[in-house]
Every structure is written in structure tokens, then in C-alpha cells.
Amino acid sequence: MYLPCHLSWLVVVFLLFFATPPPADAVIEDVLDIIHVVKEVTVGVLKAWDIVQQSQIAQSIELPLMREKQRKVLKRLKEMSRQIDQAEQKYAENVALAVESVTAFMNRNAPLMAKMNDIHDTMNRISSRFQQMQKYEEYQDKLEASTLITFAEWTVSPNAHSVHHLMDRLHLILLGPEEKENTTANMLSMLAISYEESMDQICHTKQSAQQFLNSLYADIALTELKGYTMMQFSWMMLRIYGKGNFTQEVDLMRMDFEKRTERTLKLLREVMRRADRIVWRCDPAKFVRGKNYDEVTRLLQGYIENEVDLNKEETCRETCDFYQSTRSEGCFKDLYCARQPRCSGKLYHCTFVDSDMWVCPASRNSTRRYEYIEYENGRVLGQRSACVRGTTKVDSWWRYLFWHCSYCFCLCDEISIKSDRYFNLRETVSDVENNKVVTGLRFVKNNRIFHLQIQEGQLLPRGAINRTSLSWKPFEDYKIFDRDVRNGRDYHTLSFESRSVDLDDIYTDDNSYVVVGVRFRVVGAHLNVEAKLAEYDFKAGKLINPEINSFWKSNDNTDVSGDRRQKINLHSPDMSTRTIVKSIPDSRHNQYIDFVNTSLEKDAAQSTVPFIDTQEVVSNPPVPLSGLGIYHKGQSGYGGFLAPKIMTYDFTPHIRVPQDKD
Structure with missing residues (x-):
């Protein structure tokens, strides 16, 4: 399930307050997404409010009727909580990867790390209170009215510890002051840039920068949904128990939510528009041929051949550099050419390295021809190591004192059973x-x-x-x-x-x-x-x-x-x-x-x-x-x-x- 469209839940919340709710039998699909969860939760909130508003203010209602309304509201709330929990479980892995990635590269950026810690602290406080509310759902028949009233008053009270304040604080940390609107200096933008610069994180999470943003924001969106649900629940409880009408308070809350929604989505969409959408893989921890990498084999491969075998006349009148495109034409007197697999294709870019050498042949089932070559002048081609098959001495020679029959080092292009190309x-x-x-x-x-x-x-x-x-x-x-x-x-x-x-x-x-x-x-x-x-x-x-x-x-x-x-x-x-x-x-x-x-x-x-x-x-x-x-x-x-x-x-x-x- 992909998260960007889910983040539009903020719009859904706003619209649902002014639109006709969907049918009561609306079903959440097995493949949950946040937009469906929020739709169900917000509709549930509206229906719970219907229960509360169907009667007078609670002073004129007997306690048993108050309890009945409380049970109905808490039953609705329990269903909404279940849906939020399901969504959290669904996205737990993606969110964990996003948070882990943030922590990894935030450690190198103290200011951003401080802000991220602030966000985590704020979200944890909201989630902790939400868990407390869920406990009330579980033990609803044994709760005193004063317990619910105290919880509700704390949730909506205008102080620095209330859920209302915590939600405002979360919004401020993420987006900054409204009067300093900046689509590049907000927290989401900075996190996206940091994520793109930290290439290891892309490979670790298997998420593009745009997906990373949404995985991280999903956690924040669900936290805000928890806060919203708690606040609505609190106004309901306070009204049920005769603490007031609270119609105006709810309207003000919705207006504030609408304003924040519009700003959040504008900035989020702009950050997402700029975010990279490429996913690629880093190198594995250990290379295993055939498992996480493979090779084109013997397309162009180093090959030792004497000049006498590079022409049909079997002469040694030229230099190795003369042979830039040729073939192996024979095997003069069955010298070293008879002791190695012959190149049956074309030979390119021959060059002279030194006259005499020791050759360490590769194993017979290898696609290599040689493990390494060591020349008499001390030059080594390849990585010298223990030679399992033993080294072979290969020497150039003189013909008629005039021509030097040199061993050349060429590149072999050969289509064979060992060439996967x-x-x-x-x-x-x-x-x-x-x-x-x-x-x-x-x-x-x-x-x-x-x-x-x-x-x-x-x-x-x-x-x-x-x-x-x-x-x-x-x-x-x-x-x-x-x-x-x-x-x-x-x-x-x-x-x-x-x-x-x-x-x-x-x-x-x-x-x-x-x-x-x-x-x-x-x-x-x-x-x-x-x-x-x-x-x-x-x-x-x-x-x-x-x-x-x-x-x-x-x-x-x-x-x-x-x-x-x-x-x-x-x-x-x-x-x-x-x-x-x-x-x-x-x-x-x-x-x-x-x-x-x-x-x-x-x-x-x-x-x-x-x-x-x-x-x-x-x-x-x-x-x-x-x-x-x-x-x-x-x-x-x-x-x-x-x-x-x-x-x-x-x-x-x-x-x-x-x-x-x-």
C-alpha cells in the first residue's frame, strides 16, 4: 500500500464535516490505507456526536441514561481505536524503517536531530494519552464518571500539557511559524534533502525519497488522528455529564483544523513534488557470484601469444604493437601455445611487456586463463598468490640473430562455452x-x-x-x-x-x-x-x-x-x-x-x-x-x-x- 494518497486524509477530515456521511455499512478493505481509516474514524466521530446531540444537556437526564449514552459513545470509540491500531500495525515496518533512517543521518546534523527528538517526544505524549483512553474503553463499565471528566478536561484544556497544545506544537515543529512560510526550510523539506544525500538509507529502506517522506508522515498523521479522536471524545464526555454545550468550542476546533490542513497539504505537496522517486540497490554486505552479482565472461580477456603465431607466415619481423586486430594462426613447435587453451576468436591490441615470464594458470573450471603473470623484470600482472597448479616458465627467443620472437600480451574476443555474453x-x-x-x-x-x-x-x-x-x-x-x-x-x-x-x-x-x-x-x-x-x-x-x-x-x-x-x-x-x-x-x-x-x-x-x-x-x-x-x-x-x-x-x-x- 502506498502512502502519498493516504496523507490526503487531512482533506477528507475537513470535507466530512460538511458532507453527507457514507452509508453505515461502509467496509474497510483487507488492504487498509490511512485514507480509509480516517474516513471511518471521522464518520464514527460524527455518529457519536449524533448520539450526544439527540437529547438535552445532561442536567435533566438521570444517571442511568448518562451511563447508557457513555456506553454507546465508548463503543463507537472502541471501534475507531481498533481501526487506528490496525493502520499502525499495517505501516509499522515502513514507519520503523523511516524513523531508523532519520536517526542514522540525523546524528550528523545536530539541529535537525534536536527537532526530530522534539517531534518524537510530542508524538509519544499524544500516543501515551491515547493508550490511556483505550484503557477506559476496556474498563468502561467500572469507571467512575469523575475519571472520564478529569481525562476530558485535561485533553481540551488550554494549557501546555493538553492534547490540543501538543497537536499545535507538532504542527509548528514540522512546518515552522505560519508568518515565515517557506517551502524549503520546513522540517519535511530538510528531511527529504538529508535522505537523498544519504544514499545508504535509500538502499536500506527500499523507499524513494518521496516514499520515505510519506512513511515518516504516516506516523505523524496517525498521531494527529489519535489527538483528534481524543479531543472529540472529550467534548462528548463533558457534554454528556452536563459540563456544557460545547458547540462553539467544537466549531472553533474544526475551523482551526481546516486552516492547518490547508497549509500542511500545500507544503507537503510541494515537498513531494521535488522529492526524488528513484529506487536502486547498494552493494551487498558480501559479494556472492550467482546470488547478488554475475559477470559477462571472456568478452575481452588477456591472452599470451608469441608473434610467430600471430601471422600465417610464422615470421617475427614485426613488433607486438603491429598486431592490433589479428588471430592465432598456429602453434609453432608446440611451445607454450600447446600448454594453454587457445583463443579461437580474434585478438586485439597486442603489446609487448617483457621477454620472459612465469605464468600461473587458473583452474580448469575457471573462466579466467591466468591467476597472475610475473615477468623477469619484476613486473606482475594480476595479484600474486599461491599458485595451485604451479607456475610455467615462458621465454621469448631469437631467430637468426636478427628477429626476436616475442611473447605478446593481447586481448582475446572468443565465443566459447565459457563466454557468457x-x-x-x-x-x-x-x-x-x-x-x-x-x-x-x-x-x-x-x-x-x-x-x-x-x-x-x-x-x-x-x-x-x-x-x-x-x-x-x-x-x-x-x-x-x-x-x-x-x-x-x-x-x-x-x-x-x-x-x-x-x-x-x-x-x-x-x-x-x-x-x-x-x-x-x-x-x-x-x-x-x-x-x-x-x-x-x-x-x-x-x-x-x-x-x-x-x-x-x-x-x-x-x-x-x-x-x-x-x-x-x-x-x-x-x-x-x-x-x-x-x-x-x-x-x-x-x-x-x-x-x-x-x-x-x-x-x-x-x-x-x-x-x-x-x-x-x-x-x-x-x-x-x-x-x-x-x-x-x-x-x-x-x-x-x-x-x-x-x-x-x-x-x-x-x-x-x-x-x-x-
Whole structure:
């Protein structure tokens, strides 16, 4: 259940005082949201007032009749309390995450921390009194009238400890003095900015900044609902027991509430409008290949080859640098070439490092060829360690005293059983026939093919998602050698000439559309992501003829046309998993990145980077998406990760102030 629309409960409270209440048999759905809770509670308050106002002032009523009215009011109150408790339980996890996040980064900001402590203290006081009121509900038949009267008088009295004062104080801390109206200096704005700057918190909570604001505000909204309920209950008890009419007091309270409601919603909507809606994942605590990351393998990999085997004539007349695009043409006299797996593809960018070396081969089931290479001059490529298979001495030689047959270090681009370099091009669409939309993404490697898998969930009214319907849609289980499976149609094969991935944010500003599908396509030599968007009815929570009212959206810019894309270059990258500092997003919309080999010095060019982050990217709570994207995250000197991100639905337009027109 998503919270932004729930926050419009303030408007609902205001409107319900001047509108006809809904039918008495209105039912709260199993999937509770705050707007429904408040509607039920406020209607319950109005009906409780009806009970009180159906008779004269209590001086002329006998005690048994007073008790009967008290029981009826407390019975109504008990139902309202139950609904508030249900809502608190429903959102307890989200609120706890939001509060924990606030505490984590507030510790570095003393002024904000002081304000946050003030808010917590004020909310705790209101909640404590509410729990006391719930105790009265439980023991209503045993309570003395004086107990209820004392509680009621304390609640509404104009002093610094009353609930009325505490609610005013909460409003003041959050939004500041009304005469100093500022949409950027209020507490909600400052918290949103702090949250966005604290990237770890986004990953921890799995909430966008906009969702974070609403999770935090949900706690405050429910607290205000408790205070409102207590105040109404108190006026009722005081009237029942002949302490006055209190009609004017109630009217003044409603007018004050209306004024605060309008101000709160205007500021809240403005803060939400500016808040980021992106959700992405930080690096896991421990990298586990196949579980939270995976790799493109043997796309461009360091490979040792003697010059004599780099040409058909078996000559050594050139230098290694001469061979920038060639192949392994043979194995001269079965020297070292016979002791290593041959590169059956093309060789690029050969270079000379040193004549003689010790080579530590990788294990036979590894996608690496070498663990490290140590040259006689002391230079080491890769990380030297215990060599399980033992090192092999490899020496260059002279031919006819004139030509030096040098061992070159090249990059091998080889399609083989150990090279996982395929990306699925088939579209993946949610079950729109059953009103399901995309709620999350993750990369999955299956049969050596990378798939962008979707999480789907059933839409409910007002942008909610049925949690019980959430599931990861199975990807198509095919192999590249299956009949009727073709390269360029079903899957894309990376190669030296075609290894670029576009980094884009694909979204719509039209809030009547949500994401229902995703796919990759190839534009030029670039892998490019597309999102399928379908129209839907927010209030009803229904897709509108998704087969007709839907379209695919993408960014068609290339590096040579349109608003030209910028390239992200990886400088001397090490393996992505060797970083001890968490990766951070370093790309932006309309860029691209190439898959490249790791650094010669750091890894002997044995790995292909960036790696692929396979963690699931979902929001908590789950919501429809207005967009998605592919981005790169990393640290300087490392290959980083290619990963998906999601953009949560923008609920801002659905938060209405009373004078707004729909």
C-alpha cells in the first residue's frame, strides 16, 4: 500500500464535516490505507456526536441514561481505536524503517536531530494519552464518571500539557511559524534533502525519497488522528455529564483544523513534488557470484601469444604493437601455445611487456586463463598468490640473430562455452489481463543469457498494490542453440564491435500511465532499454484497455546523432568486487558504457567489467512504476556494476487542498 494518497486524509477530515456521511455499512478493505481509516474514524466521530446531540444537556437526564449514552459513545470509540491500531500495525515496518533512517543521518546534523527528538517526544505524549483512553474503553463499565471528566478536561484544556497544545506544537515543529512560510526550510523539506544525500538509507529502506517522506508522515498523521479522536471524545464526555454545550468550542476546533490542513497539504505537496522517486540497490554486505552479482565472461580477456603465431607466415619481423586486430594462426613447435587453451576468436591490441615470464594458470573450471603473470623484470600482472597448479616458465627467443620472437600480451574476443555474453531481446510484459503491473526489476542469468526480469503485482484503487499478488514473472527458458532462436531477434551477442549499453531513465510525466513491460533492443551497436506504459484509472485501480492504450517508450539518441550520448570511461579498472568502499551511482540519463577488460596491472585483464548487479530492485511498500532505467554504479579504479533502477509512481497530484479542482 502506498502512502502519498493516504496523507490526503487531512482533506477528507475537513470535507466530512460538511458532507453527507457514507452509508453505515461502509467496509474497510483487507488492504487498509490511512485514507480509509480516517474516513471511518471521522464518520464514527460524527455518529457519536449524533448520539450526544439527540437529547438535552445532561442536567435533566438521570444517571442511568448518562451511563447508557457513555456506553454507546465508548463503543463507537472502541471501534475507531481498533481501526487506528490496525493502520499502525499495517505501516509499522515502513514507519520503523523511516524513523531508523532519520536517526542514522540525523546524528550528523545536530539541529535537525534536536527537532526530530522534539517531534518524537510530542508524538509519544499524544500516543501515551491515547493508550490511556483505550484503557477506559476496556474498563468502561467500572469507571467512575469523575475519571472520564478529569481525562476530558485535561485533553481540551488550554494549557501546555493538553492534547490540543501538543497537536499545535507538532504542527509548528514540522512546518515552522505560519508568518515565515517557506517551502524549503520546513522540517519535511530538510528531511527529504538529508535522505537523498544519504544514499545508504535509500538502499536500506527500499523507499524513494518521496516514499520515505510519506512513511515518516504516516506516523505523524496517525498521531494527529489519535489527538483528534481524543479531543472529540472529550467534548462528548463533558457534554454528556452536563459540563456544557460545547458547540462553539467544537466549531472553533474544526475551523482551526481546516486552516492547518490547508497549509500542511500545500507544503507537503510541494515537498513531494521535488522529492526524488528513484529506487536502486547498494552493494551487498558480501559479494556472492550467482546470488547478488554475475559477470559477462571472456568478452575481452588477456591472452599470451608469441608473434610467430600471430601471422600465417610464422615470421617475427614485426613488433607486438603491429598486431592490433589479428588471430592465432598456429602453434609453432608446440611451445607454450600447446600448454594453454587457445583463443579461437580474434585478438586485439597486442603489446609487448617483457621477454620472459612465469605464468600461473587458473583452474580448469575457471573462466579466467591466468591467476597472475610475473615477468623477469619484476613486473606482475594480476595479484600474486599461491599458485595451485604451479607456475610455467615462458621465454621469448631469437631467430637468426636478427628477429626476436616475442611473447605478446593481447586481448582475446572468443565465443566459447565459457563466454557468457548474451542479452535477452524478447519483451517481458506483466499479466495485464489480470490487472497486473510492473513493481520491480532484477537481472537474472539463465542458460548464459542475461534477462531483465520483472516483479508484477495486481493494481488496487488509488495506486495501491495487492501484496499477496506479488511475484517474479518467469523468464523465457530458451537456449541460444535452440531451434528457431536467432541472434539479433531473440538475443544480442556482445562482441568487440558491439559491447555498448545505453544508460537511460525511461519514464512518463503523464500520471495516467504506469509501467507494464520492459525489453532490450539493439540501436546501432548499443543495447538499449525500453519500457511499456499503459493507461490506468487511478481512483478505480484498473488498467484501461491495456492492449490498445499502451506504448513502448525509449531514448533513441545515439553517440553520433540526436542529443549525443556521452560515454562513461573506466580507467584502469580492477574487478568490481574488490572494492572496500560501497559503489555509488556515477552515471546519468543519455550516457552509455562499454564492457571492457579489467586492468593489466591489477587483474591481468582476465575479467569483463562492469559486472552485473542481480539484486532485486523493489520498493517497500510496493507501488506502480512511472518509469525504470539502467545505470552504472562504482568507485574510481574499479569496474563497478550495471544495474536496473525503478521510478515509483508520483502520488503528488493526488494530494489535494480543499480549494483545488480535480
